[in-house]
Amino acid sequence: MQGQTVSTATPLARLLRAHLGADGREEVPMNGIKPSREQALIQVLASGPDDVTVADIAGSTGLGRSTVGKALAKLERAGKVRRRAGGRDGARRLPDRWSSAAERLTMADTLAPPGDGPASRRVGGRYPRRAMPQRQTKRGAERTPLAGNYDVLICGASFAGLAVARELAGSGARTLIVDRYEIGERQTSACAAPTAWLEAMGVAGSIRQTFDTLVVHTPHTRVDFRLPWTFSTFDYGELCGALFEQCDAEFETAKVHGRATSSALEPSDMPLPAPHGTGPESPGVPGSDEGRRKGDPIAVTTDRGDISAPVVVDALGWKRVLAGNEYQPPEAPLSRGLEVHPQGGGNELEIWIDRDYVPAGYSWSFPARDEVRVGVGSFDPRFHVKEPTVRLADDLDRDAVRYQGNWIPHELRPAIADGVFFVGDSAGHCLPLTAEGIRTAFYFGIACGRELRQVIAGRAEPAIALRRYGDFSATHEWQFRWMLRVQRLVPRVPPRLLAAALRGMERRSFVDWSFGHYLRIADPAFAGGGPAYEPVRELRAA
Ligand SMILES: Cc1cc2nc3c(=O)[nH]c(=O)nc-3n(C[C@H](O)[C@H](O)[C@H](O)COP(=O)(O)OP(=O)(O)OC[C@H]3O[C@@H](n4cnc5c(N)ncnc54)[C@H](O)[C@@H]3O)c2cc1C
The missing domain is CATH 3.50.50.60 (FAD/NAD(P)-binding domain)
Structure with a gap:
């Protein structure tokens, strides 16, 4: 590889050092594109031992576990690394194991500049930008006076x-x-809304993608909740x-x-x-x-x-x-939410409860067939969500384009x-x-x-x-009040305890019970004229 050599002591450099065996000097290519930590991780996994855990990589590189976990999740979505679920040893949860999904990669592969080859083949490949929606609302002379009794x-x-x-x-x-x-x-x-609601309202034709699992990430765990009903994203x-x-x-x-x-x-x-x-x-x-x-x-x-x-x-x-x-915010009981809508695909409905992004709130990635809605919501209206939204999009290798945001009331x-x-x-x-x-x-x-x-x-x-x-x-006041209490509680739970609690909730019977109750706060059966709420498994079995 053609390149000049620069000295650096960042965690990335240590990671590269572990991989390249260089004497504390990082190879930076002539084209000036610095390898990201993900690219370095690909290198480690592509050439190093298979079946490593997040802790192994974090321990040997000096990177934080949360950083490594996020980078690996991002690489997994891009199809570059494989996860083998750790499973359980009795009550103990075993860590997931990771290996490269690729043939041996070269540094040149991972540093291909944008524009080389199809997006799906590029590391950090971005999709072409889509035109902004055109404003259709009448203006100027078209805005005729309006009056009347209805x-x-x-x-x-x-x-x-x-x-x-x-x-x-x-x-x-x-x-x-x-x-x-x-x-x-x-x-x-x-x-994103429960599929049964979209069917009951006669708008199922607008559905873009349907999910039967909600993936929750924290810095210390990933939990897959198999839902008793499905969520769909729509247009x-x-x-x-x-x-x-x-x-x-x-x-x-x-x-x-x-x-x-x-x-x-x-x-x-x-x-x-x-x-x-x-x-x-x-x-x-x-x-x-x-x-x-x-x-x-x-x-x-x-x-x-x-x-x-x-x-x-x-x-x-x-x-x-x-x-x-x-x-008016910030005095009113409002949360704030912001998201970007890059083009692209995905097959997981994911949320992150991670203070790295937002101290009180959560972040999400909701695929909708040809675009992904990536955003951050803060329960604290004073916390600005633009920077973490851009960072999350970047962590997920998505473009921070086509913003959409608003205040969200959290009190009845x-x-x-x-x-x-x-x-x-x-x-x-x-x-x-x-x-x-x-x-x-x-x-x-x-x-x-x-x-x-x-x-x-x-x-x-x-x-x-x-x-x-x-x-x-x-x-419905008591239900809203109860949920508000949980909203206030979750950010106070120490992350490790939260991870343990989420893993404890993964049990099928608990998921069915809790998500069933949650749906019934506003049950799709109320809409009438459409299919009433039925657990997904029963629908499938029918
Ligand atoms: C970033 C973000 C992501 C979200 N994601 C989800 C999600 O995936 N699933 C979910 O269930 N909820 C989600 N929510 C919450 C959800 O968007 C709102 O609860 C929902 O939109 C409320 O619907 P609404 O019809 O009451 O109000 P809105 O959808 O806000 O509609 C208000 C309407 O009033 C119009 N309007 C406002 N002011 C005026 C005015 N002065 N004159 C004329 N017209 C006006 C607006 O143009 C708009 O059409 C999200 C919120 C945010 C901010």
């Missing part, structure tokens, strides 16, 4: 808003959905489009600013039903708006004009715009306020700890839609629907 106004056209609108299909209500972007234009999550645009197809609502792009003063408005001409059961005369419930005069519309100000309806839903996400934007909030229904993130319906907010947005969206159907059919006053929906959401 029966139902749904603000927000993502998971929650579309779930409400879908539930109203066929009810006869004149429903308007508004969003600042076109439907499905701006992805708002990593888009956001396709899912939103498929939901909207099931609605009979109108849609307009408009940015919602907040509530207008109702005195400026004419009452809606929607014929509201006669009082039913405990009507407006019943004792007031905070947020239920029971004092509002029958038929009084609620007016919402947008950048295209004021829109009014007697029934208004805020599905605008964490900001809870129609409650006055008073919910009142689902009704001043006559408005709040659904999804605007009501804090995203589950603490896991930050799963898609199926809960569906679940509470359906619940809200069902109450609204009663109003449209003349069987309930809006005030009753508000109260019933608010109560329904509040009955």
